[in-house]
Amino acid sequence: MSTSGDPAVTPTATPTVTDGPGRALPPLTSLTGGATGLAASWPQLVALASAYDASGDRLRDWAGEGSRVLLDADLLASAPLAPRTFAAAEAAVVAACAGPEGALAASAAWETDAVLVRVTLHWLRESDELVRATFEAVDLLAGRAVGFTLTASAPLWLPGAVVVGGAAALLWPTLLRPALPPSVRRDLDRGLTGVGRLTEQWLLEHPGLVQHLANGGGGLLDGLWDGLTPATPGGPFGLPSSTPDTESAAGLLAGLYDDRTGVAVPRGDLAVGLGAVAPATLAGLLTHLQQVAALSGPDGRGAPGAVEVQTLRGPDGQVRHVVYLPGTDDLGTLPWTQDSDVRDMATNYLLIAGESNAYQDGVVAALEQAGVQPDEPVLLVGHSQGGMTAAALLAQGSPYDVTHVVTAGSPTAHLDGFPAGTHVVSLENHGDVVPLLDGEDNPDTAEQLTVGFDAGGAGVVGHHGLPAYVAGAAALDASAHPGVVEQVESLTAAGFLDPGGHSTASSQVLQVVAER
Known part of the structure; x- marks a missing residue:
């Protein structure tokens, strides 16, 4: 959870701004972190408390000066000559130094303010953590109760489900459904379709x-x-299960799959239309990513695991690289159906668990194959699993100088944070459930700006699709919010965005595959 949800800073895109003829840009619905986020204010508050302390010290020093003035030899020598003015001068010095409105009292007030700022800052952080921990505990207990109920009550419902389900699977398509009148079959089909739509709508809402x-x-x-053993604590065989969070649960599921390594294979036979064009905007980056994702083909039947390394050379001669990382190709991977596809469910589990995985290792191999040098700046742009991989490479480190990351529809809250001075822009479409699958909101940090927007989409798949994120990126390009502007200007200053078209671009496509 985050304490930065002040509606006063929630940006919205005006409906008069359009992305092409007649198409209004989607509204920005939330903004967390970045240069204008709460976390970015912590150092400023700490600096403010230090300034208050320094002011108190100076005032206390001035109060000490008063004692030296009172004992000044010339002032004391004037006492017999002008006793009244001497007394008035002494009284004025005492009042200025130690009086109710003097320097000593002001010193105490400034230092008290410094203490109050530090205490307030401490309790803001503590309360934020307390809220987060409370939700963690409640969600854990609720999940445990659901799981225990399902398996403990299995002897009651499982036999019936097996019998009824088996009979339905055998008899429904061959005997029962053909025997129904056509009108009844149509109504039944519409009803089942309606149930599916209602379920999908519930997820979106x-x-x-x-x-x-x-x-x-x-x-x-x-x-x-x-x-499984409701009457015996500790689980079957006395072996307790301990998965206290989403990350450990993902790690347990990942353990069901084989360990694999990722390798990068150059694909000179594949090209991306925008490969020779330097990106000018955030929307341009995601449009480019959409073209790279298309190389995998429908359901990953083209070149699954394809990524692109685009090399930009600015007018100053500086070389920088943009790496485009599409998302999952195979959502139906089971432990016994693993193949060379690197963008599969096993990788999703490993990424959530924070463990090494074939896609992440393969991207590093692709950078090496493409000839990227360790001191050349790199921007990683990823959708879904690709964004998770990009964020993990920045958070966990790599041999390359990754300075910027752009994610679209990617869960990244499970990561421990990003190096100071780096920039991460995370886009999340309202109704897209994929960024929520790590179970938490992205934290409010100075390095990561998380922007929510409402681009809609056709169902769960449409809300998660890249066309929705291209529209969301266009809304960021048009936004005047300081946090968004800072991120876009940083991408431009680093040479990854070239609105003026002054950079030259070349491209290499590589296919990341998994090997046992």
Whole structure:
């Protein structure tokens, strides 16, 4: 959770701004972190407290000067000659130094303010952490209760489900459904379709609940295990399950898959239309990423694992690189169906768990294959799993100088943070459930700006699709919010965005594949 949800800083895009003829840019619905976020204010508050302390010290020094003035030899020598003015002068010095409104009292006031600022800052941070920990505990307990109930009650519902489900699978398509009148079959099909649409609509309208369900994933696994032996604490064989958070639950699921390494294979036969064009805007970056994602083809039947390394050379001769990382190619990977596809469910679990994975290692291999030098700045742009990989490479380190990351529809809250001075822009479309699957909001940090927007989309897939994120990026390009402007200007100053078209660009496509 974050304490930076002040609606006064929530930006919105005006409906008069358009992305092409007749298309209004999606409104920005939330903004967390970045240069204008709460975390960026912490150092300023600490500096303010230090300034108050320094002011108090100076005032106390001035009060000490008063004692020296009172004992000044010339002033004391004037006492017999002008006793009244001597007394008035002494009284004025005492009042200025030690009186109710003197320097000593002011010194105490300034130092008290310094203490109050530090205490307030401490309790703001503590309360933020307390709220986060409370949600963690509640979600964990709720998930555990659901899991325990499912398995503990399995002897009651499982036999019936197996019998009914098996009979339905055998008899429904061959005997029962053909026997129904056509009108009944149509009504039934519409009803089932309607149930599916209602479920999808519920997911789109209750993203917060989806996030809490994901956050309770560790408790769910623990509950499922313990429910197998409801009368015996500790689970089957006396082996307790301990997955206290989403990360550990993902790590447990990842353990069901084989370990693999990622390698990068140059694909000179593949090209991206925008490969020779330097990106000018955030929307241009995501449009380019959309073209790279298309190389995988429908359902990953083209070149799954394809990534692009685009090299930009500015008018100053500086070389920099933009790496485009598409998202998951195969969502249906099971432990016994693993193949060379690197962008699969096993990688998703490993990324959430914060563990090394074939995609992440393969991207590093692709940078090496492309001839990127360790001192050349790198921008990573990723959608979904690609954004998770980009953020992990920045947070966990790599042999390359990654300075900027742009993520679209990617869960990144599980990461421990990003190096000071780096820039991360995370786009999240309202109704897209994928960024919520790490169970938490992105933290409010100075390095990461998380921008929510409402671009809509056709169902769950449409809300997560790159076209929605291209529209959201266009809204950021048009935004005048200081936090957004700072990020875009940083990308431009680093040479990754070239609105003037002064940089030259070349491109290499590589295919990252997994090897056992």
